[in-house]
Amino acid sequence: MECSEPPPAGVDGPHPPLPVSALLVAATIATVGVVVAFLMWSKLRGWRPPPKAMKEMECSRAAEPTASTACPPPVEATAANAVSSSRDETGTAETSPASLALARRVRALGLHLGDSFVSGISVGLPNSASGRRVFDSTNLQALLRGESLIEPLPRPLVQAQLARNVVQVSKSPTGERLRRPLSALQEVVQIASRIGGFDLAADFGVDPRIVETLDTTYALAIGAGLQALQDAGLVDGPPSSANRHRRSASEPNFHAAAAGAGGGVGCGSGAPLPGSSGRDKPWRLDKRHRDETGVIFAASFPALDSLVDELSRFMTDGFARATGAARRSLAVELEAHATRLDPPARQALLDLCAGLLAGEPVVDLDAAAGASPAGAKSAAAGAKGAPAAAANGVNGGGDGGGAPRYEFNRKLLFKLLVMANSQLAELVGARGPNLHINAACAGTTAAISLACDWLRAGRCARVVVISADNPSSDSLLPWIGTGFLALGAASTRPSAAEAALPFDKRRNGMILGAGAVGLVLETDTALASRPAASPRAKVLGTVHTNSAFHASAIGTSHAAETLEALLQQVEAVHGLTRTEIADALLYFSHETCTHARGGGCAGAEMTALRAAFGTETRKIIITNTKGMTGHAMGVCFEDAVAVASLSSGFVPPVINHEQADPLLGSLRLSEGGTHDAKYALHFAAGFGSQVSYVLYARC
Incomplete structure (x- = not known):
């Protein structure tokens, strides 16, 4: 026995099936709605079709492509071209999930895949x-x-090299190690x-x-x-x-x-x-x-330019103020250097030695003899057109017959x-x-x-x-x-x-x-x-x-x-x-x-x-x-x-x-x-x- 309840009030019973044409209209309306929604979303997201789809659309618009304008054949989606569209959030049906993941990772890391100029x-x-x-x-x-x-x-720079007692080392044809001290100006x-x-x-x-x-x-x-x-x-x-x-x-x-x-x-x-x-x-x-x-x-x-300049000023000041045995020892050392110099430079250095023994202050040995082991003076002060003493914070006073006294350059740290x-x-x-x-x-x-x-x-x-x-x-x-x-x-x-x-x-x-x-x-x-x-x-x-x-x-x-x-x-x-x-x-x-x-x-x-x-x-x-x-x-x-x-x-x-x-x-x-x-x-x-x-x- 079959049991059934009567239909509710106001309902006449089962509806007859809808015609096919009505179903198609409904489906079309739904599709259009989805497309409109997607377009609005994509506008906000900045989405554009992948390059392949864009190219195919361009080809479809061309009436009769010629050899010069014909579009290239479709290219299979790869990780490379999937990443190339940096704002592509959806890819295509052919884009693999791994490629999309790679694209998102590249974007998240901020990597630049373009060119540099x-x-x-x-x-x-x-x-x-x-x-x-x-x-x-x-x-x-x-x-x-x-x-x-x-x-x-300049000649003083040539002489300064020789004063540094250079010894070149080479090998003989038999492999023996040879030492050759340089002793002439033409060798530097x-x-x-x-x-x-x-x-x-x-x-x-x-x-x-x-x-x-x-x-x-x-x-x-x-x-x-x-x-x-x-x-x-x-x-x-x-x-x-x-x-x-x-x-x-x-x-x-x-x-x-x-x-x-x-x-x-x-x-x-x-x-x-x-x-x-x-x-x-x-x-x-x-x-x-x-x-x-x-x-x-x-x-x-x-x-190094600043460091050598500072050391040179410090050592020059110390040499200038050396007394007694220190002066005599320095004079003996300089006289030994003088034997390797040409006559004019040799005489200048010997005069310097005489001055040391006499107790005369010497502020810049290189300027006096062009061959001091203290090093050469800096070009930095000269380039600025200022005296070396003023450029490096040297003030007057002190001992040594009124010679400028070395003062540490308080800005040296910034230079080093x-x-x-x-x-x-x-x-x-x-x-x-x-x-x-x-x-x-x-x-x-x-x-x-x-x-x-x-x-x-x-x-x-x-x-x-x-x-x-x-x-x-x-x-x-x-x-x-x-x-x-x-x-x-x-x-x-x-x-x-x-x-x-x-x-x-x-x-x-x-x-x-x-x-x-x-x-x-x-x-x-x-x-x-x-x-x-x-x-x-x-x-x-x-x-x-x-x-x-x-x-x-x-x-x-x-x-x-x-x-x-x-x-x-x-x-x-x-x-x-x-x-x-x-x-x-x-x-x-x-x-x-x-x-x-x-x-x-x-x-x-x-x-x-x-x-x-x-x-x-x-x-x-x-x-x-x-x-x-x-x-x-x-x-x-x-x-x-x-x-x-x-x-x-x-x-x-x-x-x-x-x-x-x-x-x-x-x-x-x-x-x-x-x-x-x-x-x-x-x-x-x-x-x-x-x-x-x-x-x-x-x-």
């Missing part, structure tokens, strides 16, 4: 020979023309490129009270950083600044400038670029750029702490990551590699790389120059024509230099946020390693492996083969002109280059800057000049080359002038087996 450069060149300002607006032109900045040393370093005078306060308008706290390397590095930032259009200098390096909206024609008709690379009229407002005072970054700008300072011998990076940051308001590194003679290039890592990791959106060294100063050359001399690495020839011989069979040793360099590196998104900015070059790849090989020699095989790794990275990321690169490549060598025996630095470089490029090496244009500037230690002028070469279409020549070295094989050495290269590769090596490569591309 060089937007500003600067070079501070040795100016003792040229008479120009250190950061003169024609510096890059001078290097691209092949102008030599190397000059003979005769030439160098040198900073003549530089005043950060006068040239850049920096507060003199700040300048007083800076070592000479810090002042040079800060000048390079300010100039590079101005070249990038990120800061404005004071109207009274002696150095105005802004590129104008239409950069001057370098082709005329290279021929000596004025203009320049990276130096415009000084007029502000569009969009450069919003800075509250000179040299300050726009507020929106401050937290995203980092600084890296690279130097091989920071702080390596603070060029933090001081530049303070001046411009850069609040991103901030470091000093020392990779010896690979310093600048290693800093560029680290900067690119920072940009890739999202630590900041731009990095100012600055580098400076002043080893040929009055204070440091008698120590650092003599150090290279003792190792047998320095040339002792009397002229640049006989010593500055890159890749030449006659090369006989390195030449000491000095200077500073600055580069601003930015991400593509940071550049895009500044519509008026124009990049100078693109950084295709960098690599920095350590060969764990030797204190002073290059590990050739490891250098070759490092270059191979860079080229593989560039091919994987940018799709460029080494053949394509070699067809349009400028190679900026590290070549220091060290002895040709065994190939030297040049031999190691060419071996690595051939290992990576094979027979394609013959196409590569090889150039060099150290033949013009000397070796400025951690300052790699090559990086700035490489960028300038790509943006200007000019390449510096290999100067003084006359005799090919069969150990190096056939090389395509630059003769200077114009080029049509698209890429520039720079190699830098530093003491302690440091190895750095960077590859730039023309924009």
Whole structure:
């Protein structure tokens, strides 16, 4: 028996089925509602269809695609292209959950997967020979023309080296260790490129009270950083600044400038670029750029100029006040030194000894004899046009016949702490990551590699790389120059024509230099946020390693492996083969002109280059800057000049080359002038087996 209840009141019983057309209408309305809701949500989230879907939609709109406009065939979704759309929250049906997870992780970590560019450069060149300002607006032109900045040393600096009792050690053909004391002036370093005078306060308008706290390397590095930032259009200098390096909206024609008709690379009229407002005072970054700008300072011998100068003043004061037996002992020691000097210097030193025995005060032994073991006086005070005593806080009074009494420099601590990076940051308001590194003679290039890592990791959106060294100063050359001399690495020839011989069979040793360099590196998104900015070059790849090989020699095989790794990275990321690169490549060598025996630095470089490029090496244009500037230690002028070469279409020549070295094989050495290269590769090596490569591309 079947039981059932009657229908409720007002209900007639079961409804008849709906017609199919009504169901379709209902489904359509529901679908439209979902789509509208999704579109509203996606607008809030900023979602866009994946690149593949966008491309397919574009293709569907094209009536008759031609060979030149036809869209590429669909590409399967991969982790790489899933991540490439940084705001894609949903992906496609083909996107795997792992790819979406990877995309979200990249975004959460703030990683930057785009490109990096060089937007500003600067070079501070040795100016003792040229008479120009250190950061003169024609510096890059001078290097691209092949102008030599190397000059003979003042005689007191030559004599000061000999006074340090140098003994060179070598091996005989049988392997016996030989010691050879140097006893003649012609056996020591005769030439160098040198900073003549530089005043950060006068040239850049920096507060003199700040300048007083800076070592000479810090002042040079800060000048390079300010100039590079101005070249990038990120800061404005004071109207009274002696150095105005802004590129104008239409950069001057370098082709005329290279021929000596004025203009320049990276130096415009000084007029502000569009969009450069919003800075509250000179040299300050726009507020929106401050937290995203980092600084890296690279130097091989920071702080030493100030330390040697302070020690020299202290010891000079002590020598001047020595009495009795101490004076007699000192006189005997100086008389022994006098026997190794030429007649004029010998007589001056003997007169000094007589004065010591007579009790006369001597304030500066180097000035009196040019050969004191106390060291050479600093060029820093002379560069500022102030007496050494006044510049270092020495006051009068005391004993010793009224001679100035040594007083400790209360600002010495600021000079000894390596603070060029933090001081530049303070001046411009850069609040991103901030470091000093020392990779010896690979310093600048290693800093560029680290900067690119920072940009890739999202630590900041731009990095100012600055580098400076002043080893040929009055204070440091008698120590650092003599150090290279003792190792047998320095040339002792009397002229640049006989010593500055890159890749030449006659090369006989390195030449000491000095200077500073600055580069601003930015991400593509940071550049895009500044519509008026124009990049100078693109950084295709960098690599920095350590060969764990030797204190002073290059590990050739490891250098070759490092270059191979860079080229593989560039091919994987940018799709460029080494053949394509070699067809349009400028190679900026590290070549220091060290002895040709065994190939030297040049031999190691060419071996690595051939290992990576094979027979394609013959196409590569090889150039060099150290033949013009000397070796400025951690300052790699090559990086700035490489960028300038790509943006200007000019390449510096290999100067003084006359005799090919069969150990190096056939090389395509630059003769200077114009080029049509698209890429520039720079190699830098530093003491302690440091190895750095960077590859730039023309924009």
